[in-house]
Amino acid sequence: MAGEQLALTVLMGALLVAIVALSTRLENWRSYTPLAGGGALGEESTTVHREKPAGIVRWLTTVDHKDIGILYGVYAVLAFAVGGLMAFLIRAQLVVPSGAIIENSFYNAILTSHGITMLFLFGTPIIAAFANYFVPLLIGADDMAFPRINAIAFWLLPPGALLVWGGFLIPGIGASQTSWTMYAPLSIEQTQAGADLMLLGLHLTGVAATMGAINFIATIFTERGDDVNWANLDIFSWTILTQSALILFAFPLLGSALIMLLMDRNLATTFFTVDGGGALLWQHLFWFFGHPEVYILVLPPMGLVSYILPRFAGRKLFGFKFVVYSTLAIGVLSFGVWAHHMFSTGMDVRLASSFMAVSLAIAIPSAVKTFNWITTLWNGKIRLTAPMLFCIGFVSNFIIGGVTGVFLAAIPVDKVLHDTYYVVGHFHYIVMGVIGFAVFAGIYYWFPIFTGRMYQRKLGKWHFWLSMIGTNITFFAMLVLGYLGMPRRYATYEFDAAIAPLAQVINFHLVATVGATILLVGQLIFVWNIVQSWLEGPHVGPDPWNLKEEAPELYGREYVWHENRLETALADGGEEEDVATDGGEPTDAADEDAPDAADE
Numbered sequence: 001m002a003g004e005q006l007a008l009t010v011l012m013g014a015l016l017v018a019i020v021a022l023s024t025r026l027e028n029w030r031s032y033t034p035l036a037g038g039g040a041l042g043e044e045s046t047t048v049h050r051e052k053p054a055g056i057v058r059w060l061t062t063v064d065h066k067d068i069g070i071l072y073g074v075y076a077v078l079a080f081a082v083g084g085l086m087a088f089l090i091r092a093q094l095v096v097p098s099g100a101i102i103e104n105s106f107y108n109a110i111l112t113s114h115g116i117t118m119l120f121l122f123g124t125p126i127i128a129a130f131a132n133y134f135v136p137l138l139i140g141a142d143d144m145a146f147p148r149i150n151a152i153a154f155w156l157l158p159p160g161a162l163l164v165w166g167g168f169l170i171p172g173i174g175a176s177q178t179s180w181t182m183y184a185p186l187s188i189e190q191t192q193a194g195a196d197l198m199l200l201g202l203h204l205t206g207v208a209a210t211m212g213a214i215n216f217i218a219t220i221f222t223e224r225g226d227d228v229n230w231a232n233l234d235i236f237s238w239t240i241l242t243q244s245a246l247i248l249f250a251f252p253l254l255g256s257a258l259i260m261l262l263m264d265r266n267l268a269t270t271f272f273t274v275d276g277g278g279a280l281l282w283q284h285l286f287w288f289f290g291h292p293e294v295y296i297l298v299l300p301p302m303g304l305v306s307y308i309l310p311r312f313a314g315r316k317l318f319g320f321k322f323v324v325y326s327t328l329a330i331g332v333l334s335f336g337v338w339a340h341h342m343f344s345t346g347m348d349v350r351l352a353s354s355f356m357a358v359s360l361a362i363a364i365p366s367a368v369k370t371f372n373w374i375t376t377l378w379n380g381k382i383r384l385t386a387p388m389l390f391c392i393g394f395v396s397n398f399i400i401g402g403v404t405g406v407f408l409a410a411i412p413v414d415k416v417l418h419d420t421y422y423v424v425g426h427f428h429y430i431v432m433g434v435i436g437f438a439v440f441a442g443i444y445y446w447f448p449i450f451t452g453r454m455y456q457r458k459l460g461k462w463h464f465w466l467s468m469i470g471t472n473i474t475f476f477a478m479l480v481l482g483y484l485g486m487p488r489r490y491a492t493y494e495f496d497a498a499i500a501p502l503a504q505v506i507n508f509h510l511v512a513t514v515g516a517t518i519l520l521v522g523q524l525i526f527v528w529n530i531v532q533s534w535l536e537g538p539h540v541g542p543d544p545w546n547l548k549e550e551a552p553e554l555y556g557r558e559y560v561w562h563e564n565r566l567e568t569a570l571a572d573g574g575e576e577e578d579v580a581t582d583g584g585e586p587t588d589a590a591d592e593d594a595p596d597a598a599d600e
């Protein structure tokens with residue numbers, strides 16, 4: 001026994017030494033000096049093959065913020081696909097009351113994994129994808145403040161995902177069935193090892209998010225170009241800054257709570273099991289993280305829309321300052337409302353009322369934003385491109401998602417609707433209809449920059465309409481189901497006719513499933529469009545959205561950067577003109593690839 005352990009320790013030690021040795025070698029080999037080195041940045045130039053390794057090695061060793069942004073993006077879209085298929089299984093299961101296709105325990109596992117996947121493996125990373133790629137470009141920085149920490153933060157995610165899905169991937173250990181909220185005592189009593197793996201995986205993604213947040217804060221504070229000050233910092237970077245601050249307070253707390261839960265499960269501690277509030281303690285800790293988490297997820301999408309929508313309305317964002325202030329206000333208030341998730345736990349009504357008041361107060365800055373978006377559209381010269389359609393869909397879904405949320409924040413309403421499908425409908429209007437839509441708007445808007453090509457516009461519009469119709473059918477049906485009294489998190493259902501006629505409940509489940517199918521078809525079109533256009537779409541010119549003519553004052557910094565890149569045909573880096581003019585040779589060397597684009 002002791003010998004075995006000794007051998008294992010030695011083995012681990014050797015492994016560590018090997019990794020350290022390897023990484024120091026990689027470091028020299030891949031020395032990263034973005035601008036100081038001058039012209040050695042072109043992808044096609046001969047120098048590049050010495051500086052930047054090709055193929056898979058490049059992606060494994062990159063510390064370039066744009067590459068890392070793309071890695072985050074690919075990772076998040078894959079997670080979205082996995083989470084989406086799980087959602088579809090859930091929907092398919094519920095078309096008949098006794099459950100159509102899967103066992104109850106498997107349903108619980110899928111439900112748990114769907115929520116965790118969507119929030120932690122898709123939501124946070126897809127925002128990091130945009131932020132990594134574009135924040136440095138938008139603020140005129142060479143790269144993130146700590147490029148290597150940036151890479152490490154990303155590379156914690158794949159093992160995190162494997163751990164989260166470990167219960168499914170490793171046969172026989174049993175997947176977590178705790179739902180994403182991991183409420184005690186259920187989450188302590190469950191014996192599946194998959195639950196432990198999931199907690200560890202979550203912990204890892206939290207560490208990654210925190211490292212990323214520190215990096216964004218440092219970058220935005222210290223790496224801005226000379227002409228970028230707080231007053232003209234773009235709205236997207238403002239939301240990333242606020243979001244990073246929220247992450248800094250919320251995720252370490254989740255990490256601590258997860259460790260406590262793991263210890264309760266494995267080391268017989270009693271944080272969440274003792275009488276006198278153990279399980280409640282979990283809820284307080286969890287929701288003190290969990291509510292800010294929803295703003296961590298929604299603020300940057302709001303920033304994306306505030307950034308993109310004006311560009312297709314042909315006028316500046318109305319009330320820029322107030323959009324910034326409302327972002328900050330939401331950020332601060334979001335830490336004061338966690339107990340609105342706990343109205344039904346029997347808390348003192350005076351205490352509950354104060355939480356209700358703060359929750360309702362958040363509606364004010366949210367409404368400020370909504371009115372600013374609508375006012376920006378007013379009398380604008382609106383161009384209904386795919387990103388713009390998704391922005392408009394975002395605003396419309398946000399109104400429904402927001403208003404249904406205000407209802408839930410009111411104690412008497414929540415007492416009726418708590419843990420029904422109404423809640424599921426409400427937050428899906430936000431997570432799918434708002435966060436999802438802003439993400440699509442961002443992907444389409446910046447597609448020309450990160451691929452150098454244009455997507456198929458017609459398919460983009462199909463994607464929008466199928467998503468818009470699918471989202472509203474699916475999640476409106478869920479709101480109705482909630483009113484009918486359908487509880488959430490059930491794999492099967494039965495109804496007392498005195499509560500609601502079963503036939504009606506079945507019908508609305510069917511409607512929701514039809515809606516989800518429409519959504520699914522839309523997403524398949526999206527994936528096809530992105531992959532096909534990335535590989536063979538037409539090259540774009542310097543101003544793919546014709547902003548110089550339509551809204552010259554809104555020609556963003558990232559497009560100035562893009563234009564420079566095309567002019568000098570530097571495929572990478574090269575934020576500043578002097579890099580290109582420096583030695584001149586990248587331009588020559590890269591001529592073959594010099595875009596057929598420039599002609600458009």
Ligand code: HEM
Pocket residue numbers: 084087088090091111112114115116118119122123178179180181424428431432435436474487488489490516519
């Ligand atoms: C693509 C369309 C989607 C469909 C059709 C869908 C469907 C569902 C369904 C039916 C449930 C089960 C609710 C219950 O029984 O309580 C659920 C739960 C959940 N979904 Fe989705 N979903 C979708 C997208 C998303 C997205 C984009 C996110 C987040 C970014 C998300 C996050 C969640 C969460 C957090 C839960 C809660 C799980 C729990 O209660 O433990 N979903 N979803």
Ligand SMILES: [Cu+2]
Pocket residue numbers: 290291294337338340341
């Ligand atoms: Cu909340």
